[in-house]
Amino acid sequence: MTTRTIEIAVGIFVALGLAGLFMLAMQVSNISEYRNTDGYTVHAYFNNIGGLKVRAPVTVSGVRVGRVTAIRYDPERYQARVEMTISANHDYLPADTQASIYTAGLLGEQYIALEPGGEDDVLVHGSEIYYTQSAFVLEEIIGRIMVNMTTH
Amino acid sequence: MLGPLQRLGRWGLGVFERLGRGHLFLLRILLSLGVAVTRPRLVIKELYSVGVLSLLIIAVSGLFVGMVLGYQGYITLVKFGAEEALGSVVALSLVRELGPVVTALLFAGRAGSALTAEIGLMKTTEQLSGMEMMAVDPVKRVIVPRFVAAFISLPLLAAIFSAVAVMGGYFIGVGLLGVDAGSYWSQMQANVDFYKDVMNGIIKSLVFGFVVAWIAVFEGHDTVPTSEGMSRSTTRTVVHSALAVLALDFILTGLMFGDI
Numbered sequence: 001m002t003t004r005t006i007e008i009a010v011g012i013f014v015a016l017g018l019a020g021l022f023m024l025a026m027q028v029s030n031i032s033e034y035r036n037t038d039g040y041t042v043h044a045y046f047n048n049i050g051g052l053k054v055r056a057p058v059t060v061s062g063v064r065v066g067r068v069t070a071i072r073y074d075p076e077r078y079q080a081r082v083e084m085t086i087s088a089n090h091d092y093l094p095a096d097t098q099a100s101i102y103t104a105g106l107l108g109e110q111y112i113a114l115e116p117g118g119e120d121d122v123l124v125h126g127s128e129i130y131y132t133q134s135a136f137v138l139e140e141i142i143g144r145i146m147v148n149m150t151t152h
Numbered sequence: 153m154l155g156p157l158q159r160l161g162r163w164g165l166g167v168f169e170r171l172g173r174g175h176l177f178l179l180r181i182l183l184s185l186g187v188a189v190t191r192p193r194l195v196i197k198e199l200y201s202v203g204v205l206s207l208l209i210i211a212v213s214g215l216f217v218g219m220v221l222g223y224q225g226y227i228t229l230v231k232f233g234a235e236e237a238l239g240s241v242v243a244l245s246l247v248r249e250l251g252p253v254v255t256a257l258l259f260a261g262r263a264g265s266a267l268t269a270e271i272g273l274m275k276t277t278e279q280l281s282g283m284e285m286m287a288v289d290p291v292k293r294v295i296v297p298r299f300v301a302a303f304i305s306l307p308l309l310a311a312i313f314s315a316v317a318v319m320g321g322y323f324i325g326v327g328l329l330g331v332d333a334g335s336y337w338s339q340m341q342a343n344v345d346f347y348k349d350v351m352n353g354i355i356k357s358l359v360f361g362f363v364v365a366w367i368a369v370f371e372g373h374d375t376v377p378t379s380e381g382m383s384r385s386t387t388r389t390v391v392h393s394a395l396a397v398l399a400l401d402f403i404l405t406g407l408m409f410g411d412i
Contacts, residue, residue, distance in 0.1 A: 003193075006200045013204045017308025020315035024350050027337070028243045028318055031346035 039066060039087040040125035044099045045079040050110055050135025052101055057111045058084045065090040068112065084112060086123070095121040100133035110135060174370050180291050181299050181369070187292040194297035195304075202263045202298070203305035207312070209262055210255060214313040217250060218242065218320025225321070226329050238331050239340035242321035247344060247353040248409070251314035253401050256360035259306055260393035264368035267298050268389040271372025272382040280373075295373060299365045306361030307354060314353070352408045359400060364393045 025031045049071065058066040066086035074081045086093070096117030103110050114129075123129070188195050225241040271294065274280050280290040318340075325331040344350065368389050375385040 003197075007196055009204045010196050010199045013199065013207060013305075014308065016207070017311050020308070020311035020313075021354070023315045023318075024247060024311060024353075025346060028247065028314075028340055029344040029346040029350045030341050031350075 039085045040091070040123070041069065041083055041085050042123050042125075042127045042129055043081055043083045044112075044129035044132050045074065045077055045081055046099075046101065046132050046134050047079055048134040048137060049080045049082060050101055050103075050137060052082065052110045052112070052135065056109060058086060058114065059111060060090070060093070060114045060116065062113075065114070082112070091122060091124075093123045094119040095123055095127065096131060097123060097129055098131040098133065099129045101135040103136065170374070173374060174366070177370050177373060178366055181296055181366075184289065184292045184296050185300070187296050188300040191297075194293070195300050198297045198301035199305060202267065202301045203308065206259060206262045206305065206309060209258055210309045210313050211316050213254065213258055214316035215320040217254060217313075218246070218317030218322075219324045221245060221250075221317065222321035222324030222329070226325055226331065235325075235329075235331050236335040237339050237343075238321070238325045239336035239338075240343035242325070243318055243340045243344050244349060246314045246317050246321075247349050249401070249405070251317070252310045252353055252356040252360055253397060255310040255313045255357065256306060256364055256397040257394055259302075259309060259361075260364050260368070260390050260397070263302060263305070264364050264389045264393050265386050267302065267365075267368040268372040268375070268386050269382065271295070271298070271369060272375035272385050275373065275375055276377040276379075276382060278377075295369050299369050302365035302368060303358075303361045306364065307357040310353070310357035310360075348408075352404075355408075356401065356404050359404065360397050363396050363400060367393050367396065 052068065052071065054068055054071055056068045057064045058068060066084055068082060069085045070083040072081055073079075093114060094117040096119045098115045098117065100113050100115070101110055102113050117131070221242045222238065225238050226235055229235045229237055229241065271280075274290075274294065280294065283290045283293060322333075322336060326333045326336050371385040371389045371392070375381050
């Protein structure tokens, strides 16, 4: 085996290994989502976020426009504070936009749906979304129905 | 009465002595690493015998592991009507665990044992002492290129393994069992995080590559220069590498994914 053949074989091996890594990064994982992180951040307070997770999608009419970047509990307002980053090309959302937490499918992951309002001012970096609707918690609804049925 | 205690003590001393020699040897390797930069040809030659020749077994095993994962994942998931999640099941188990671990085990059997046997035979036939007589440092000339080649090869092989296995799962899941191709890939991309999953898998394979390469060259260099000693060293390389990889995998998994 000549040195040249060996070197070519090693070259192919290294190229294959890097191609494997590239495929794992681009095709298998979500690295493409990390690239366009430029956007503006808004926050909203929810009474109950259900099973919402960081990096959950933020959608308008079902179209994905951003994602949840941070969730923490605000001890002064006794509410959950959810921060979301919306990509910069969706800078037309009115200031009175409503944010609701919905579930994709019966057991699917939860996401935030934005419903644009009618104001002329738009959401900018650091704005708060005032109109929010908490996650749908099955036990709560069943509890309410039970109370209604027993009181009548 | 004191006999068994003495035997236990002798055994313990032997273990610690070997551990100490192993670490001193590693220190010598690390101090001589520069030769891999100044004489890259030596490393390339070893990359061929360690990496390129392991390619076939890694790719074939990857394909079959992926196909089995596709089958088993589908059989379990279809009970819950969640067969669309097959892509994320296959990819997560591969990039987090099976890719690095199975590759390291196969690599220890295929390349680690060969390295030990090669170096051990060099020592038994006194080639290493011969080099020293000629003022050639055998650690620089023989050990470091093999160590570096094994350390580089394992992460690359693990990446190839995972990529081929994901394709194997695709062939079975999408081609044979009728999972939708779009949801196979989109579920995968939705649930596999680049930093948390893929990067941690790469870190794992780097650690395994280091440990397997270290054990293989040390066992070869530390062999008792007889035919029996060589067969023991070769066996020990495979056994110790497998144990070290599995134990380290447990520890690394606890560190990386334990906080969820």
